[in-house]
Amino acid sequence: MNQQVSFPADSRQTLQKGRACVNCRRRKVKCDGAKPLCGPCATCPSAFSDCEYTANGRSHSQILEEQISILQTRIEELERPDQPRSFVSLSKPIINRQPFSPSSPTNTIGLGPLLSQFHLQQKMSICPNHPSAQSMPTELPFFVLQALVHNFLHSASCFGFFLDTQAFHDAVTSRHGRRLPPVLMNVMYLWGVHxxxxxxxxxxxxxxxVHALRSTAGSLSGTHPRTILHSIQASVLLAYYFIRNGRVLESQYHIAAAMSIALSAGLHRIRSPRGERPQEFGEERPxxxxxxxxxxxxxxxxWSVLTLNNCHGSPSNVSYGECGxxxxxxxxxxxxxxxxHPHLLPSQSSETVTKFLADVPDNARGDTALHAKASILFEEAMRISSRGDKRDYLHDIDILDNRIDALTASLPPIRSKRMLVVHSLCHGATIQLHRPFAKERMCSFLKALAAARVIVHTITRTDVPKLGLVDPVLALLWSSACFALNAGISRRQGNPKSCYSEAEVSDGVEVVIRAMEVFAPHCRLMNEKLNAVRRAYFEGPKARKDSE
Known part of the structure; x- marks a missing residue:
């Protein structure tokens, strides 16, 4: 397949103006453009580890500096409450009620024309891109907020939104409905802007x-009857926001926060035969x-919190089994x-995950349930593959491998973005389970390679550019498939009798790379994984062979 590729910068070439890294520009040193660490940064006595480029936008350090500046401005405002405020007030979620259809295109309400109208009305004279432009008017008008609401809700299911979408939309857009707490509104506005x-x-x-993070600090002190759910939802959405932006530590914090609130509220014991029921914060009785x-x-x-934890919470915040x-x-x-169909819920339920891992049959076949099941198998595969001497766990590996195969065989065809994630999670679990053994056991190598090829086949049968926004876990799953395929190229060169040709494996890697390139410009996590895949593929055995 013909594929346009990007090779590392040649240190002998002269970089275009503005292409040098941030450190070299500050120090006025000639930069060679090498990535991820240029020559001057690597040889500097202080060993710069934050070699960053701004050709594709602001660097991470610049973004952090801007956020620090915003926080400092906010502190000054709190210290001098008599001075005029420079932050946007997000306390007016009262907008016109309109019918909402989650299946509508994401550009149903465009922000561009609305914002242009707003700027014209306000006669803004300061460019918003200017570093000192913290001067957005003190209250956004309802038509801009409405656009943010719609921008968020049309893609909310990709980012762990578990509330009733229609009811939530009605509550936000009704002039007479109950006003939602600031924590959820501010996080929703953040996603709309993002x-x-x-x-x-x-x-x-x-x-x-800043508004979203500030509102989460005291979210549990609210008096709204659904404080628990709103706080959990806000933490889940913030976790996905940081995951999408490649900010792992901050995402882990909000995953742990969501899990802690859910466990404290007893949401893992709903319809338990022990008579325990979930409680809302601040009430003496459930x-x-x-x-x-x-x-x-x-x-x-x-299940939204647990699925998030299973797919992105490494190390996991929960464990299963007798002591879990x-x-x-x-x-x-x-x-x-x-x-x-409320009759689909059992009158009592117990040991749901334990029974599933033990292959006890159940009737849960909906997309949401299959998503939760696939995430559990993926997390179990991660747990087993991270153990020390894996020879002591061969029995566990075989059991889990059979369980993954059984769920994969029962999956319905891919007709939605959620089912694309479910299929990818099952095959990703197989890759994760067998990759540590790939060098020692041919059966594990072939199993991981076969699962990676199925992911490639799934991508080829999907109109990727029309997917729109997707769950960021696909960045992890697709990159793991590429690494398994890349290992297949190495194994093929050492074993010409392998059942897959090098051309087949190489074509598979390029299929996944092209799919990742669709989402990389707007998802930092996908972009980071794509760069890692390119380095492993183009700088690996294939690149060396081509240069011979």
Whole structure:
């Protein structure tokens, strides 16, 4: 296949103006453009480890400096409350009620024309891209907020949104509905800004992030009857936000926060035979479950948190088995089924995950339940593969391998983005389970390679450019498939009798690379994984062979 590739910069070539790294520009040193660490930074006595380039936008350190500046400005405002405020007030979620369809295109309400109208009305004279431009008006008008709401809700399912989307939309857009707490609104606005492609909006993303983080600090002290759910949802959305932006440590913090709140509220014991029910914060008794839909949101909340933890929480915050966490909450249903088919929920439920891992049959076949099951198998594969002497766990590996194969065989065809993630998680679990043994056991090598090839086949049958936004876990799964395929190239060169030709394996890597290139410009995690794949592929055995 013909594939346009990017090779590392040649140190003998003269870089174009503005292409040098940030450190070399500050020190006025000639930069060779090498990545991830240029020559001058590598040889400097102080050994710069933050060699960054700004050709594709601001560097991470510049973003952090801007955020620090914003926080310092906020501290000064708190110290001098009599001075005019420079931050945006996000306390007016009262906008016109309109019907909402999650399947509508993401550009139903464009931010560009609305923002242009707003700028014209306000006669703004300061460019928002200017470093000192913290002067957005003190209150965004309802039509801009409405655009942010829609931008977020149309893609919310990709980022762990478990609340009833239609009910949430009605609550936000109704003039007479109950006002939602600031923590959830501010996080939603942050996502709306983040997903916008208008530079005049995204320029304010750091300010919206500050608002969102500040509101989470005291979210559990609210008096709203759904404080627990809203706080969990805000933490889940923030975790996905940081995951998408490649900020691992901050994402781990919010994953742990969401899991801690969910466990403290007892969401893992819903419909438990031990009579325990989830509690809301600040109440002496658990409130009555007024409807199956309300209970369904709590069930979905638990599995959304656990799925997030299983796919991105490394090291995991929970463990299963005899000494692990006992989860009694029944498998989740798709949101509409809680209302239309409440009989699908069992009257009592116990040891849900333990029974699943033991291959006890159940009737949970919805997309949401399959997503949760696949994430559990993926997390178990991660746990086993990270153990020390893996020869002591061959029996566990065989059991889990059979369980992954059984779930994979039962999956329905891919007809949604969620099912694309489910299929990828199952094959990714196989890769993760067998990769540590690939050099020692031919059967493990072939198993991981076969799973990677299935991911490639799935991508080729998917119209990737039309997917829009996707779950960031695909960055991890697709890159792991590339690494397994790249190992296949090395093994093929050492064993010409391998069942896969080098051309087949190479073509598979390039298919995945092209798919990742679709999302890399707008997802920092995907871009980081893509760069790692390119380094392993183009600088590996194939590149050396081509140069001979």
């Amino acid at each position: 997903l916008s492609k208008d530079d005049r909006i995204t320029a304010y993303e750091p300010a919206f992030l 409130p009555p479950l007024c409807s199956t839909a309300v209970e369904g949101e709590r069930i979905s909340a638990w 966490l006992r989860i009694d909450t029944p498998w989740p249903l798709d949101m509409r089924d809680y209302v239309e």
